[in-house]
Amino acid sequence: MWAIVAKEFRQLRRDRRTLAMMILLPVLLLVVFGYAASFDVHNIPTVVDGPLARQAASRLSAPFEVTRVDPAIGLAGAREQLRNGTAVVAVLATSGDVAILMDGTQLFSVQTAERALSRQAIAANSPGGTVQIQVLFNPSLSTSWVMVPGLAGLILVFIGTLITSLGVVKERQNGTLEQLAVMPFRASQVIVGKIAPYLLVAALDLLLVLGVGIGLFHVPFVGNVGTFALGSALFLLVTLGIGILISTLSQNQGQAIQLSFMLMLPQVLLSGLIFPVSSMAPGVRWISYVLPLTYFIDISRGVMLKNAPFSTLLVPLGMLGLLALVVLGLAITRFRSDLAPDVRAAHDEPAEETSP
Amino acid sequence: MSFGLHEVSVRFGPRMALDRVSLTVDPGEVTVVVGGDGAGKSSALAALVGLLRPETGRVSRPPKSDLGYVPASAGLYVDLSVEENIAFVASAYGVPASQRDARADTLLERMGLTSARRRLAGALSGGMQRKLAVVLALLSEPRLLVLDEPTTGIDPLSRVEIWRLLSTTAASGVAIVVATTYVNEAARGTSAVLLSDARVLTAGAPEDILATVPGTLRTCPRRPEGPVSAWRRGSAWRVWSDQDVTTPTCERVEPDFEDAVVIAELAQELER
Numbered sequence: 001m002w003a004i005v006a007k008e009f010r011q012l013r014r015d016r017r018t019l020a021m022m023i024l025l026p027v028l029l030l031v032v033f034g035y036a037a038s039f040d041v042h043n044i045p046t047v048v049d050g051p052l053a054r055q056a057a058s059r060l061s062a063p064f065e066v067t068r069v070d071p072a073i074g075l076a077g078a079r080e081q082l083r084n085g086t087a088v089v090a091v092l093a094t095s096g097d098v099a100i101l102m103d104g105t106q107l108f109s110v111q112t113a114e115r116a117l118s119r120q121a122i123a124a125n126s127p128g129g130t131v132q133i134q135v136l137f138n139p140s141l142s143t144s145w146v147m148v149p150g151l152a153g154l155i156l157v158f159i160g161t162l163i164t165s166l167g168v169v170k171e172r173q174n175g176t177l178e179q180l181a182v183m184p185f186r187a188s189q190v191i192v193g194k195i196a197p198y199l200l201v202a203a204l205d206l207l208l209v210l211g212v213g214i215g216l217f218h219v220p221f222v223g224n225v226g227t228f229a230l231g232s233a234l235f236l237l238v239t240l241g242i243g244i245l246i247s248t249l250s251q252n253q254g255q256a257i258q259l260s261f262m263l264m265l266p267q268v269l270l271s272g273l274i275f276p277v278s279s280m281a282p283g284v285r286w287i288s289y290v291l292p293l294t295y296f297i298d299i300s301r302g303v304m305l306k307n308a309p310f311s312t313l314l315v316p317l318g319m320l321g322l323l324a325l326v327v328l329g330l331a332i333t334r335f336r337s338d339l340a341p342d343v344r345a346a347h348d349e350p351a352e353e354t355s356p
Numbered sequence: 357m358s359f360g361l362h363e364v365s366v367r368f369g370p371r372m373a374l375d376r377v378s379l380t381v382d383p384g385e386v387t388v389v390v391g392g393d394g395a396g397k398s399s400a401l402a403a404l405v406g407l408l409r410p411e412t413g414r415v416s417r418p419p420k421s422d423l424g425y426v427p428a429s430a431g432l433y434v435d436l437s438v439e440e441n442i443a444f445v446a447s448a449y450g451v452p453a454s455q456r457d458a459r460a461d462t463l464l465e466r467m468g469l470t471s472a473r474r475r476l477a478g479a480l481s482g483g484m485q486r487k488l489a490v491v492l493a494l495l496s497e498p499r500l501l502v503l504d505e506p507t508t509g510i511d512p513l514s515r516v517e518i519w520r521l522l523s524t525t526a527a528s529g530v531a532i533v534v535a536t537t538y539v540n541e542a543a544r545g546t547s548a549v550l551l552s553d554a555r556v557l558t559a560g561a562p563e564d565i566l567a568t569v570p571g572t573l574r575t576c577p578r579r580p581e582g583p584v585s586a587w588r589r590g591s592a593w594r595v596w597s598d599q600d601v602t603t604p605t606c607e608r609v610e611p612d613f614e615d616a617v618v619i620a621e622l623a624q625e626l627e628r
Contacts, residue, residue: 175429182405183448184421 104138160239
């Protein structure tokens with residue numbers, strides 16, 4: 001038996017990646033997720049509008065963080081501010097009456113805001129007036145309405161990252177990648193040929209998930225399909241790029257699965273899918289801003305629930321575009337040199353002679 | 357136009373995989389690369405087809421559309437059927453469907469794989485997989501065919517059939533490079549390159565290699581006393597000396613290729 005124990009330790013020592021996963025990763029995850037996993041909302045971005053905006057703003061205290069006071073803005077303007085993500089709460093103060101609008105896609109912020117309002121004096125200090133609270137975009141504060149658009153993204157991460165990397169690594173393990181490298185294909189043709197089927201399957205999967213979400217959980221889709229499609233396509237390119245990148249770093253399917261999970265776990269916990277990004281400690285919040293799922297969730301919730309116009313989604317769309325460019329660029333460069341280090345000439349050349 | 361390696365060196369970290377290795381093959385010829393495990397055969401073939409970048413030296417090969425390659429792993433899609441593997445390779449090389457079927461029929465017939473057409477490549481025996489790999493490499497009628505140990509793990513009859521197929525293929529003007537661990541297969545080529553420890557030990561036409569074996573080779577019933585270079589062949593011993601010597605109980609023999617390979621290694625050790 002000791003022989004097996006000794007052999008196992010020897011093998012473990014060789015497999016640095018597994019060793020790191022067993023020892024370093026749990027500590028790292030605990031620290032990162034300990035700071036990130038928080039349902040407590042301490043700051044709620046709030047705009048105060050209407051003729052009596054200044055007085056109303058002076059009566060608001062934490063967790064409301066007044067980011068803007070504009071007496072010139074009315075009800076329609078206040079709705080727009082929530083739609084385009086300027087704030088989570090809009091207080092509209094008009095001659096004694098106060099209307100409070102909240103963005104229902106920010107589940108935990110709204111729940112915190114409702115609790116805070118019952119304590120704060122904004123209602124008591126408007127004698128003769130009424131206070132009306134209205135939750136927009138998700139009036140019943142349904143969890144599934146908020147989760148389904150995010151889960152759709154998570155499923156795409158799964159297909160894009162894990163399935164793609166496994167597909168490519170399988171070729172490497174079976175020795176068929178060598179064969180592809182020698183065949184009259186350009187590296188770009190191999191990459192596109194490998195990616196395209198997964199892109200198609202992932203796109204069909206996305207439709208299926210959305211169909212089930214809409215049909216079974218009655219999640220609305222009020223926004224522009226084109227914007228959503230563009231965001232999804234960019235997001236898919238990033239996840240497929242990550243998949244190829246993982247495949248270039250893995251010698252076998254086990255390693256690919258390990259790496260994929262190491263990259264998927266942070267996306268589940270740090271992208272805003274479960275815990276609000278605004279509640280995370282600043283030290284770990286920056287991680288959210290490099291994760292593609294964070295931006296996809298902004299787009300999918302914005303389009304599906306809030307009918308957010310294209311112009312307000314430029315930042316997440318732009319970030320996904322940038323990530324796609326960087327990740328795919330890196331993946332293709334690595335894959336290309338991996339595939340055929342010494343095949344530089346195209347297949348239509350008469351003969352080839354290479355020297356370093 | 358001939359293809360090959362010219363003074364090619366390849367390094368894997370601190371280890372030399374190929375040390376100034378040269379080999380050439382002309383259309384219609386078969387060059388056999390012989391060597392033990394880790395001698396550098398696969399690296400030489402990989403450098404020839406472009407899978408390894410040489411550190412120094414020159415490589416000449418046809419464009420990819422004229423290149424057929426069978427890697428040591430056979431390189432088959434194990435989850436596709438024999439027919440589906442054929443269809444993929446044919447379409448990758450742009451072989452028209454009409455020619456594809458006729459060529460595939462002939463090649464499958466010769467390799468005894470006709471009845472396995474619909475079976476998954478992964479469900480074939482190791483030997484059948486290697487034969488299928490040869491079929492796939494020949495499907496596009498390449499100008500240069502490179503095969504890494506195509507006969508390893510194959511029954512003797514099938515080995516003969518593969519070599520017969522390679523000979524007729526070469527006769528049609530194809531340049532062929534075959535790596536093998538079976539020393540006696542070197543005699544089947546037009547020329548042979550003997551690799552040992554990443555270097556070329558000896559190279560040339562098999563008969564030239566045999567004719568230039570140095571020293572004398574004797575066969576003895578028992579291992580002679582003292583420090584001699586001797587190895588077992590069947591029930592007798594082969595004894596080699598770089599001097600011209602005679603022993604009463606031993607008989608002088610002409611070396612065959614297996615002897616030539618051992619002697620080349622011994623001679624190199626003596627030089628060192």
